[in-house]
Amino acid sequence: MTTGRPDGGSARDRGRVRVHVRVRDWLERHALGLIALLTAVVLGVMLYLPVGVVFAEAVFVDGRLSLAHFREVLTDPFYVGVLSQVFTDPLAIGSHLAALGGWILAGFPSFPLGLFGFTAYQAALSTVASLALGLPAAYVLANYEFRGRRTIRSLTILPFVLPGIMVAVGFYAMFGQAGTLNAILGVVGLGPYPFIERNPLAIVIVAHAFYNAPLVARITVAAWESVDVRALETARSLGASPRRAFVDVVVPQLLPAVTTGALLTFIFTFMTFPIVLALGGLQLATVEVWVYARIQRLAFAEAATLAILETIVSLALTYAYLRYESAQAGMSRAAAPPPRERLFPDLRTALEPWRLAIVGYGVLTLVVFVGPMVSMVIGGFTDGGGFTLRHYEFLIRRQTEGASYQTLPWPAIRNSLLFGVATLFVAMPMGVVISVVTTRSGREGGHHSGRWATIIDTLAMVPLAVSGIVFGIGLLRGLVFGIPLIGGWRLQITGVVAIVAAHAVAAYPFVTRNVSPLLADLDPALVESARSLGASRYRALLDVELPLVASGIVAGAAFTFAISIGEFSSTVILASGGETYTMPVAVERYLGRRNGPAIAMGTVLLAITGLSFVVVDRVGGRFERD
Amino acid sequence: MTDLTLEGVSKVYGETTALRGIDLAVEDGEFFTLVGPSGCGKTTTLRTIAGFEEPTAGSVRFDDREMTGVPPEDRDVGVVFQNYALFPHMTVAENVGYGLRFRDPPAGTTREERILELLELVDLAGMGERRPSQLSGGQRQRVSLARALAPEPGLLLLDEPMSALDARLRETLRRQVKRIQSELEITTIYVTHDQEEALAISDRVAVVRAGTVEQVGTPKEIYRRPATRFVAEFIGDNNVFEGEVRTRSSDELRVRVSGREFDIVPADSLAEAGTGLESGDRLAFCVRPEALTPTVETNRLSVTVETSEFLGETVRVHGRWNGTPIVLRLAEPPDADELTVGFAPDGAHVVELESDARGND
Incomplete structure (x- = not known):
């Protein structure tokens, strides 16, 4: 790719080439x-x-x-629960404090959360569930060597990009009345249990954990693998017990990652939409679902107001996250990551209580992560009784015979x-x-x-x-x-x-x-x-x-x-x-x-x-x- | 080829001032070195010449062409970095040939011929198909040099090119760089913190400190006649004595240091500045370790030995005389805790006058 110019050609050609070169240079x-x-x-x-x-x-x-729309939303107990009293009369600080005191004295009775309160509540529960499910995975992935470790580590990215609507379908196929879990329980003579109908909130939270626990796990594993083993060894040589060295050296380095994971999970589940819409319906409505319902009723102003309030909350959280992330950016990569132990070196150690607990955790992750996806794939080929290609036949028939207004x-x-x-x-x-x-x-x-x-x-x-x-x-x-x-x-x-x-x-x-x-x-x-x-x-x-x-x-x-x-x-x-x-x-x-x-x-x-x-x-x- | 002028170049980053008015004039074909402690601004100066930084004030000129605002790709300079900065995804030949994608090879040669020619110049013939990762540090730095030289730049800029190499390799490569430079007669700006390297390789040296140029001169001038106390202490080992003028004759000063009187002959560079000296004025003078020996009978002083380092051909002795730190070079390790040494009156060089000190306040 030399910039050699043509030797021959007329002057005009050369002129054109020169213009061409000049335009190309300018563009570049x-x-x-x-x-x-x-x-x-x-x-x-x-x-x-x-x-x-x-x-x-x-x-x-x-x-x-006008701020009328905002005033309407903020003073409506349906949206903000007990806080509506505060927004109705923000200057009556004395009576608000008295109400707070009375609530504490009464032993923290339950109170109306409102739509925003409930959205935050389910996001908090989802965050706890995601941490509970994700941190053990981070521990196992960072500390044990086993077949497929790297594959699982790369697969933790997958749930994040799975369409919500598809995950909802998977959860129906796994936990629904005719789902895989009930089929398995049916074999031992239990059920069927209406898991989704009886406790939709729990299923929604598990579905949120399906999305976010892998995120927590991958961020934490990355931090764990960047712990310099020489820092741990230094702590040990200075007299710290293994437990003490873990608390003093490893935990402070994991904490930022865990916080990052928790913040992101809260942001994502605060804005949740398809999961709640499909699994919970309107009785579990979050802000986002309610906005969608308002739009369908063409109440755009109300929808927009809610959407703006929601965005303010999530923007604040995202800003906090970005600030936090940039504050952590200085952490260097370890020269020598800690070594990994074999997960099951031999049969005897495999039966230790600790390793059995890891196996039990593995089964749980199978139910939560693999279950819905496999159930969905199987569900496409089964029909109450047994194997069928009926559903795919339907798709092909719809394609060949369907009217143009159909999907x-x-x-x-x-x-x-x-x-x-x-x-x-x-x-x-x-x-x-x-x-x-x-x-x-x-x-x-x-x-x-x-x-x-x-x-x-x-x-x-x-x-x-x-x-x-x-x-x-x-x-x-x-x-x-x-x-x-x-x-x-x-x-x-x-x-x-x-x-x-x-x-x-x-x-x-x-x-x-x-x-x-x-x-x-x-x-x-x-x-x-x-x-x-x-x-x-x-x-x-x-x-x-x-x-x-x-x-x-x-x-x-x-x-x-x-x-x-x-x-x-x-x-x-x-x-x-x-x-x-x-x-x-x-x-x-x-x-x-x-x-x-x-x-x-x-x-x-x-x-x-x-x-x-x-x-x-x-x-x-x-x-x-x- | 090119000559280079910097006039009042300063560079400010927010609160910090990296350069405060650098003036330099580098002649065509000269090997010019910027030396100074880390953070002194020598690398910033080089980056300003290359066009990676724009000066906050002042002007950079190549052959009287104003370079301010000209992007690096239009400056026609070759740059060699400390960490080689070879493109790891290209072969050695592709690295060397990269600049020839934008500039034509010298008349009469093709791109391929030019690459082979450069690889031969840096003794890497036959290595063209290798990847940078397959080369040693010294070889990588030679590829980097060949790459910078391939498009025949007017100016070669080297930013601490030897710092990542071990001592012996550094000396070999230093000779090679010097040989190539004088062969091509290319104007070269070399940045280093290693004062020994600066003296060994350069036609002229600029000592940089805190964003200003302290002194410009040939290695000999810089070593023998440091203009300031900083230069005296930064370039090579030195002994600095602070004292007070007692008497002065036409060419000799008698200086009192810690209750002891020394006779010194100020160097001619200072003779003019020193004409105003009167008894009672304070000054500092320095004596190189090689001038401070047991065999000289004038200006004797008795040194308490603290440590001695065996360096092979010589022994470096650190000690103290009346609280003043002293460094000596001896042929043999000292056998006593006390050593009496002396220096000739013309072995001393005045580096600081009281009027200078007042001027700085």
Whole structure:
């Protein structure tokens, strides 16, 4: 690739070549800036604009700025429980304190939580359950060596990208009246028990643990493996017992990871939607489910107000998380991680109580994690009595004979794959350019640009804090209905473009999160060498940085694809009425009337999502942040 | 080739000032070294020349071309880093050839020929297909040098290139760098914290301290006639005595240090500055360890030995005279706790005058 110029040709040809070269040079020099600009435009139109529309909906009453909607919500016991008294009359501090005292004296009786209170309550319970289920896994994965350890460690990423609607289907197949668990209990003469109907909250919390316990486990394992064994040995040589060394050396290093996992779990379960909608219904409504119900009744202002209040809470939590994460960023990677013990070195030790407890825990994880997925796959092939291909036959028959207004399987699969690929092309440059901008300005020159990097980082991570429903209302009220512009124009984005852009906005933070740490680890002298040798910033990125962070890029691509394929909340809004429905939307549409085909469709979805991660594992991507 | 001028270059990061007005003039083809303790600003100066940092104030010029605002890729410089910064995903040949993707090889050679030529220049012929990870540290640094030189830059910048290598390798590579530099006659800026390396390799040396240049000179000038007490103490071992002028004749000063009087002949560089010296003025002078020997009969002083280090050809002795730390170089380890040594009047060099000290306040 020398920059040699053609020797022959007429003067005019040469002139044209020179212009061509100059245009190419200009593009190359400004490529990075142009991509950054495009990213900003996409984010502005597809993220900040819809969120702004929701916000405007909440604060404008009849065209005038007003907090009336907020006052209504905050003084309604249905939404905020006992706190409504406080919001009704905030200055009557004396009577509030008296009420608090009376409550304590009465021995903490139960009190009305309200919608927000209940949402926080179930999020707290889910966080506890996720920690309880995830921390033992972290302990086993970090301290024992056994066959399949690495595979399980990489699989902990999978639940995170599984579509909620599919997990709900899996939980029905596992814990429902005709589910696998009842079938197993039936063999020993028990049941059937209506697990979901009798205690929907418990099932919802287990489903939340299904999502978040692996997250807690993977963050904690990473921290555990980065404990320097020499620090432990130093503590021992200074006289600490093994238990004492664990408490003094290991625990302080795990605590930040556990806190991070708990915070993220709380944020995610506070914004929960499909799980509660499918497993709990309206009697267990969280804020998000209620917002969805309000939208269906076209009560947009009320929905928007609730959505804004919810977003304020989750944004505050996300900010706390990002602050916390950056405070922990200085922790270095260990030179010598602690050694791992064989889990079952021989038969005798395998029967020790401690190892039996680990085995028991393993069985529990099988029930919670593998059970729903396997049950779903089996459910696609069974029919009360035995093996059947009826559900898949239904899908094929629907495809060949179904009317065009019905939800057909092949368009759903095809759309999902097409949107997934298209999302890759949008989300990858966005995520990479944000990584480059934040890590570069963080590194170059002083305090000011460092603060800029944090601001950009936080702005760019907003999609993590904005729930799918908020985003969905914003898209619907803003871009689908259209926003009038000056001169009679309307800004209206619908259909495929809107869906792909929405998916890209939801997915790119995962590209950034995978690429940034690797990029930050690269020696800055590599890029500087390339530039002093004549490469533009953009060329240095293409030639040097991207090949070296390829594993992070591949992992980011897998996330992007999986998130696009599984995205439900905004797709269901943007695809309504049209022919742009995807697999999760199809699952949801089948779910009401025909569980069999929904399960069969969910299995196809699981297979494609799983496949994208297997492919990535083969080409050497890594999902690790450590 | 290129000559380089820095004028009043300063660099401020938020609260901290890294450079406070650096002035340098490097001639075409010169081997010029920036030496100083860590954090003194020598690397920042180099990075400003390369274009990785923009100066807060001042100007950087290559051959009278103003370089402020010119991105690194348009400066036509070759940079060698301490940690080599080889592209690990490219072969040795691809690394060396990378700069030739953007700049044409010298007239009459193809890209491939140029790569082979450079590999030969750094004694790595036949290694082109290897990966950087398959090379030793010294070999990697030579690849890095070849890569920087391949596009024939006007200026070669080396940022502590030897620091990651062991002592013996460092000396070998140092000679090789010097040989290549004089062969190509390329203007070279070399940054190091190792004063011995600076003296060994350079045409001229700038001693940098706290963001300013303390002294610029040939290695001989820097060593023999340090302009400041800092330079005297930073470059090589030195003994510094603080005292008070008793009497002065046309070329000789009698200085009282800790109750003992010494006769010294100030170096000519100071003769002019010292013309205003009167009895009662305070000054500091230094005597190199090699000038402070038991055989010299003038300016005798009795040193209490504290430690001695056997270095092979010489023995370095640390001791004290009336509280002043003393360092000596002897042929044999001392056999007594007390040693009497002396220095010739012209073996002393005045590094600090009271008027200087007042000027700094």
